[in-house]
Each structure stands twice: as C-alpha cells, then as structure tokens.
Amino acid sequence: TWNGERDTVMSHIDSIKHYKRFLNIGLLAMDPRDGNIKAWVGGINFKHFKFDNVYQSRRQPGSTFKPFVYVTAIDNGFSTCEKVIDEPITFGSEDGLSRSYTPKNSDGKYSYASLTLRQALGQSINSVSARLIKEFKPSKVIEYAHQLGIKSELPNSPSLCLGVGEVSLFELLAGYAVFANQGKYTEPMVLVRIEDKNGQVVKEYLPDQKEVLSKETAYKMIHLMRGATAGGGTAVGLGRFGVLDGNEVAAKTGTTSNFSDGWFMGMTQDQIGGVWVGGEDRAI
Numbered sequence: 001t002w003n004g005e006r007d008t009v010m011s012h013i014d015s016i017k018h019y020k021r022f023l024n025i026g027l028l029a030m031d032p033r034d035g036n037i038k039a040w041v042g043g044i045n046f047k048h049f050k051f052d053n054v055y056q057s058r059r060q061p062g063s064t065f066k067p068f069v070y071v072t073a074i075d076n077g078f079s080t081c082e083k084v085i086d087e088p089i090t091f092g093s094e095d096g097l098s099r100s101y102t103p104k105n106s107d108g109k110y111s112y113a114s115l116t117l118r119q120a121l122g123q124s125i126n127s128v129s130a131r132l133i134k135e136f137k138p139s140k141v142i143e144y145a146h147q148l149g150i151k152s153e154l155p156n157s158p159s160l161c162l163g164v165g166e167v168s169l170f171e172l173l174a175g176y177a178v179f180a181n182q183g184k185y186t187e188p189m190v191l192v193r194i195e196d197k198n199g200q201v202v203k204e205y206l207p208d209q210k211e212v213l214s215k216e217t218a219y220k221m222i223h224l225m226r227g228a229t230a231g232g233g234t235a236v237g238l239g240r241f242g243v244l245d246g247n248e249v250a251a252k253t254g255t256t257s258n259f260s261d262g263w264f265m266g267m268t269q270d271q272i273g274g275v276w277v278g279g280e281d282r283a284i
Contacts, residue, residue, distance in 0.1 A: 019280075020279070020280065020281050020284060021279075021284065022044070022049075022279075022280070023044075023277055023278065023279060023284075024043055024044060024049060024051075024053055024277070024278060024279070024280055025041065025043065025044055025053060025275065025276065025277050026041065026042060026043070026052070026053030026054045026057060026169045026275065026276045027039060027040070027041040027054070027169075027273070027274070027275045027276075028040055028041075028054050028169050028170060028173050028188070028273065028274050028275075029271065029272065029273035029274075030173065030177065030188050030271075030272060030273075031270060031271065031272075032177035032180035032181040032186065032267065032270075032271075032272045033181055033186070033270065034186065034189075034207045035174075035177075035186035035187055035188050035189045035207045035208070035209075036189060036192060037188050037189065037190050038271070039273070040054055040190070041054070042054050042055075042056075051280075053169065053276060054168070054169045054170050055168055055169075055170045056168070057168060057169070057276075058152060058166040058167060058168055059166055059167070059168075059169075059256075059261050059276060059278065060163055060164055060165070060166055060256045060260075060261055061163040061165075061167050061172055061254055061261075061263060062162065062163040062254035062255050062256040062261060062263060063124045063126075063129075063162070063163055063234075063252065063253060063254040063255065063263075064163060064172060064252050064253070064254030064263040064264075064265050064274075065145075065160070065161075065162075065163035065165065065167070065172075065254070066121060066124065066129050066161070066163065066252065066254075067121070067176065067179070067221060067224075067225060067252060068141055068144055068145040068148065068150070068175065069129050069132050069133055069136075069141050069160075069161050070117060070121055070129075070132065070221065070224060071144055071148070071179075071213070071217065071221050072132070072136050072140055072141045072144045073117070073132045073135070073136060074117070074217055074220050074221065074224070075144070075213065075214075075217045076136060076140075078117065078132075079117075080116070080117055080118060080220050080223055080224060081116055081117075082116065082117055083114040083115065083116060084114070084115055084116075084117065084120060084128045084131055084132075085112060085113070085114050085115070086105070086110050086111045086112060086113050086115055086120070086125050086127050086128060087110050087112055087127060088102050088110060088127060089102065089103065089127055089130035089131050089134055090102045091130075091134065091158040095134065095158055096156075096157075097158070101158060101159070103126045103127065103129075103130045103158075103159070103161065103162055104126065105125060105126045105127055106124070106126065110127060115128065117224055118223065118224045118226075118227035118230075119227060119232070121224045121225065121227055121228070121252075122224075122225075122226075122227025122228045122229075122230055122232065122233035122234065123227075123232055123233060123234065124228075124234050124252075124253065124254075126161075126162060129161040129162065130158065130161050130162075132161065133158055133160065133161035134158065138155075138156050138157055138158060138160045138161075139156055141160060141161070142154045142156060142160070145175065147212050147213075148175040148178045148185060148212055148213070149171055149174040149175040149177075149178065149185050149212075150167055150171050150172070150175050151171050152165065152166060152167045152168065152171065153165075154167075163254060163256070169274050169275075169276050170188065172265065172274060173188070173265065173272060173273075173274040174186070174187065174188050176252075176265050176267065176272060176274070177267075177272050178212055178213055178218060179213075179218050179221040179222050179225065179250070179267070180218075180222065180250075180267045180269070180272050181209075181218070182215045182218050182219070183211055183212060183213035183214055183215050183217065183218040184209050184210065184211050184212070185209065185210050185211075185212045186207050186208065186209045187207070187208040187209075189205055189207065189208070191205050192204070192205055193205060222250050222267075225250035225251060225252055225267075226248065226249070226250045226251075228250070228251040228252055228253065229244055229249045229250070229251055233251075234252075234253040235249075235251040235252070235253050235264070235266070238251070238266075247268060248268065248269070249266055249267070249268055250266070250267050250268075251264065251265060251266040251267070252264075252265045252266075253265075256282075259278075260278055260279060260282040260283075260284070261276060261277075261278040261282075262276070262277045262278060263275070263276050
C-alpha cells in the first residue's frame with residue numbers, strides 16, 4: 001500500500017483493482033556534456049514493481065515531443081522570432097489521411113494571436129505544432145528525431161506533432177541532451193571505469209559522442225525551451241519552489257489524453273533530468 005506493507009487476504013479481482021490504481025514513476029538525470037548518469041529511478045518500489053519505467057517502458061510523450069517538431073523548423077529556415085498564428089490547422093487527403101483531422105488546443109479554444117515560436121512552445125500551443133508539421137511533413141520530423149537519438153519507431157502521421165509515438169524516457173532524455181550539449185549526441189552511460197581491489201584501472205569508458213546539430217540550432221532550441229519557465233509558460237510553477245531563483249532553466253511539460261501520462265523535462269547548463277508519472281494501465 002502507499003503506507004507500507006499490509007498482510008491481508010484478497011480475491012484475484014480485488015488484487016488487480018488494487019495494483020492497477022497505483023501511479024508509477026520513472027526518473028533519469030545526467031550530465032549532458034559527458035553522458036554520465038546521476039540518477040536512475042525505475043519505479044516506486046523495486047520489491048513489488050520491478051518493471052523499469054526508464055529503459056523498458058514505452059509511453060506517449062505528449063507535448064514533450066514538440067521540441068523535435070520545432071528543431072525541424074528551426075534547422076530549416078524558421079527564425080526564433082518568427083510569428084505563427086494560433087488558429088485551426090486541418091489535415092486531409094493531401095496529407096495522406098482518409099478523413100480530415102484538426103488538432104485542438106488543450107482547452108479546445110484558439111486565440112488567433114500571433115505568437116513567436118518561443119511563446120508557442122512555452123505555452124505548448126498544439127495548433128502551432130500542427131502548422132509546423134504540416135509545412136515540414138511528419139517524415140522530416142521523424143528524420144530529425146532519429147538523428148537526435150530517438151530509437152523507437154514513430155508513426156508517419158500528422159498526429160505525431162502531439163506526441164502520439166511511443167518512446168522511452170531514456171531515449172527522450174538523450175535527445176534533449178543534444179540541445180544542452182551544443183548539438184552533440186551523447187549516449188547516456190552508467191559505467192565510468194572499472195578498478196581492481198588495488199585501485200588499478202582495469203577499463204575506462206569514454207563518452208560516445210557525435211555531432212548531430214549545429215551549435216547555433218542547439219542554442220536556439222535552448223532559447224525556445226526557456227519560454228516554458230517564462231511568463232505564461234507551462235513550467236512557470238517551478239518558481240513556487242525556488243527553482244528559478246537565479247537559475248537559467250529550459251524545460252518542457254507534457255501530458256497525454258486523460259492525463260494517462262505526465263512528463264517533465266528540464267535542463268540547466270550542467271544537468272538534465274526527465275520524469276514520467278502515470279498508471280501502468282492507460283485507462284487509469
């Protein structure tokens with residue numbers, strides 16, 4: 001139970017109902033410069049929940065996938081100051097769909113305001129993500145996502161802009177780390193070195209890095225993602241806990257339908273962390 005172990009007798013169905021109600025968690029933190037993992041929390045209690053929600057689990061990232069849509073636009077000519085209107089964007093047969101599809105904003109409304117990309121990403125406006133993926137196509141966004149370290153297969157569909165493709169927290173964090181590490185992808189690593197009983201180094205592990213973005217594009221993405229912690233941003237609530245006091249923090253929040261998945265990805269100059277919370281069964 002949430003309050004520790006309790007010895008009791010339960011029917012099979014009551015046992016299933018009990019365990020399905022638990023919210024699970026996955027957390028990963030690393031240094032983006034060398035990939036050294038600082039914290040890896042695979043679940044809420046290893047004795048009773050051995051499934052690893054960092055590496056094994058694949059979940060819909062929701063809006064935390066949007067930076068991969070934005071980086072496609074930024075790396076292909078969009079300015080960080082470019083204005084985009086918050087208005088309905090409809091996909092149809094020209095986009096490979098059998099029927100029309102118009103993504104809605106989280107509140108179901110459109111402001112029709114002209115927003116910079118930083119404002120749109122900071123406020124997580126769905127219609128702007130739809131506008132970008134309509135222009136650059138889902139296949140292009142998939143290409144960039146894989147280039148930045150997403151290894152999972154992603155759906156070649158306009159709804160990709162809202163994060164319907166399933167990914168692991170491990171690969172999502174590695175992809176975000178590219179922005180914090182000046183465009184270099186670094187494979188997250190647990191082992192730094194192995195020593196014998198006398199302290200002699202038996203094997204040393206070096207960061208596995210490769211350049212996948214220009215420094216300029218990576219810097220621009222950090223600028224955009226700092227919009228989440230600015231006025232009106234979805235992560236501005238961090239200020240209530242003093243996290244933003246004197247810190248430069250870039251971040252992205254994400255939720256899926258009915259809050260089946262809750263995500264937060266945050267980064268500072270030398271630390272990047274991601275957390276997922278949700279029910280094992282998405283109906284919870």
